[in-house]
Amino acid sequence: MDRCMWLAAVMNGFVALAFGAPELEAVSRDITGPDGKPVAEAVIHEVHPTADGDWQVTKSDLETWAKRGGDEKLGGAFAGSFLVIDSPGCALSIWQYGLPKDPIRLQPEFWLEGIVIDEGGAPVAGADVTVGRFGAITYLQVYMNRVAEGLPWFRTSTDAQGRYRLRGAVIQGYSFDSGMEVLARAERDGATMMGWAVRSIAGDIEFYKEARSEPVHFDEGPLELRRCDRISGRVIDRVTGEAIEGAVLSHHGGIHHPLTIGSREVVTDRDGRFILSGVRISQLAIQCPGYQSGRLVPQEAWRETGHVELSVSMRPRVDARVSLVDGHTGGAPVVPMSASFQFSDPAGEGWALEVNRSCGSRSETTVDFDAQGVFVGKLPAGEIDFRCFMGDSERDDDPYSKSFQVDVSASGDSDFRFELERKPGVLFKVMQPKEVAPTSEAGDDWERVVVWLSAVKSNRSRSATAGSTYSFCPVEGWGDEVRVHVEVQQKQPNRKLMDATFKADPESWPVLIDAVAMREAARDREGAE
Structure with missing residues (x-):
């Protein structure tokens, strides 16, 4: 299982736990339009992961869908999969984990439109535009685009005026904003240009669903493409000067864009050489077995030329x-x-x-x-x-x-x-009793012991609660005093266990505060009273 598939499986499980998966039944599911009437035409795309890490798309028409919905349980088919309903005049309807028992109602059609420009503000024709992330924690980024021929809605190209138009989609069952991330790439003068932006379409907010009585077009300004970087170089052993084969250079997160890949890696060849291009880079991680891993970080502006040659020496x-x-x-x-x-x-x-x-x-x-x-x-x-x-x-x-x-x-x-060297102050070793957690929502039975340390001649102070074995209170010089206050915090009025001062002395290192014995002694006194 590759990294993308593993991440998808983990995140699928997280969302299922967070939002729950609707219980499925083997019942017929009618598909209705925004007006509540059954749709006359629709294509249902079932998208399933394959063993080789790709995705397979199965298409059904309404008649086939009705037969399947009447005699099959579709819960198993949704494991790690998606279902997309495409009906004319309706927004794409995307489902994960399962379908509701009620009829499926589609939303009005809407569009995501915009223009792609270069750094000089000129329109870019023929730019590849990809859309993903139709909601928080979904996987339509990489995986849907792997099957672009089977699911053509998520990718397009700009026209002669640099404009693009993509059909909107709604993920059913969520009540938050389906923000779209739009990625655009183009080749110009042998260099790769790339840019991205988040377009908020509010596709899952009920107010917008109800207000969208007619097709809506969303356009939030131009998407600017910037020239990508090209970094090449050679990796050698810092001690021997010999080439290192198999060193991995990678960048993650905002350094590239997740609509294309989860991470981008290159591996050095037998001569220790590497080339990384077609991305925008702020820093690179480098690692190789037997050597200390690190990060390649630019110390000054370096994008003016568009190409950087590095000589990296790794430490064994x-x-x-x-x-x-x-x-x-x-x-x-x-x-x-x-x-x-x-x-x-x-x-x-x-x-x-x-x-x-x-x-x-x-x-x-x-x-x-x-x-x-x-x-x-x-x-x-x-x-x-x-x-x-x-x-x-x-x-x-x-x-x-x-x-x-x-x-x-x-x-x-x-x-x-x-x-x-011991610094001036008092080092305390604290024996802490176990905290008592609340036994009810009202918190009727709880307590914890807190040790407050403060230097008498300054405002330096510390506190030590359960889990802190050692605590140090610094002072200006040896001989200065530190006040120690120990109390039990609880729902009832706090109970003082100790209030004393200790002199900073390098010979007494550390001072033991046995809060366990103090609390037990306080309980014995209460019992005797």
């Missing part, structure tokens, strides 16, 4: 060992530690290959240390910026956070030892 991931030491005790840090790394390498004029925590998956740029403060694993060869922090995410008030610049050897024998 090699074995390394990193040890963290508490500078005060000489031993391992007393709290769980993690680290992230980043780097930026030149990749061409005005371009850089970057990696950071937001690039790709978080696991690609974040490492965790064991209880002894040691990490053994793969790091990218060369100089990297290595930042250590407490827990699994960086915070401004981290007592251990520190950055280092290291040079990871390509031979894989790198062994680093970083000394961490």
Whole structure:
């Protein structure tokens, strides 16, 4: 199953859960027009996915449809499929997951019209215009257009004046706006031009259905085409200089347009070369097994020429060992530690290959240390910026956070030892009792324990609720005090468990706050009273 088919299957299931699928029965279903009278002519298109990832269209006339509706249950036929009813003078009617028990009533016909222009404002004749996304979370984008010969309504070309005209469609059973996305492409002087826009047709809002008593034409201004990019280059090993075959360069989301493909990828050949064209690109992801993945990001304006040549050197991931030491005790840090790394390498004029925590998956740029403060694993060869922090995410008030610049050897024998400095403040280890969730809609039985930390000489403060094992309250200097207030929050008046001050001292690291014992002791006192 390819990526598009997998995504469609997942999203189909999501919509079915969110909106529900109408229960089907083996009964005859009449098709009526906007006036409520049976239509005299209609073609019913059933669109089903095939095993090879394509789509198959089966057409039926009214007579065949009536026979099938009378003796077959169509629920199974709708699994991952669509049904389109095409009747003259009516809007296209699109169904997913099932049909209602009542007669099918079509809506009045309407049209989506517009003009396609270039960057200079001149009409573009012969541009390929495609329409998709007939409602939130539908799959008429890619899949319907794969069978354009069988379903001709969703694609057209502009005339000599650059105008296009497409028939409107309504997805039945939804009560939100069926916004259309219009994509236009054209070739001019050997270059690909592309543009897109969202056209809101309000096809599913009842008010518009009732008000649409005659054909309506929707035109929301010209659709401008801009020249697409052409990026080529070569990918090599940063250490050996040899070509890397099989590196994948891809772009996603708004970088291209989903009406054509869910993602666009190119793979380097045996010489490490690649060409990517016919799209508009803001940045590229690059990855290859055994190498550190990253993003190719332009550092300055580069679209003036329309063609960019890159030279990308990827860093191999090699074995390394990193040890963290508490500078005060000489031993391992007393709290769980993690680290992230980043780097930026030149990749061409005005371009850089970057990696950071937001690039790709978080696991690609974040490492965790064991209880002894040691990490053994793969790091990218060369100089990297290595930042250590407490827990699994960086915070401004981290007592251990520190950055280092290291040079990871390509031979894989790198062994680093970083000394961490305790910052002024009080580090608390909090033993939290389990929160009690409400037992009724009125919330009659609920409670949670909150620990409030605040520096006496400043406005720095923190709170620690259930799930937070460690919490740090920074101060201006050693010897300053931190106030600790512990209370039980509940439907009844809050109950104070503790109100005390602690002095910031590097020798007491961390301070234990046993909220579990405090709450139990408070309950015992209440029972005795």
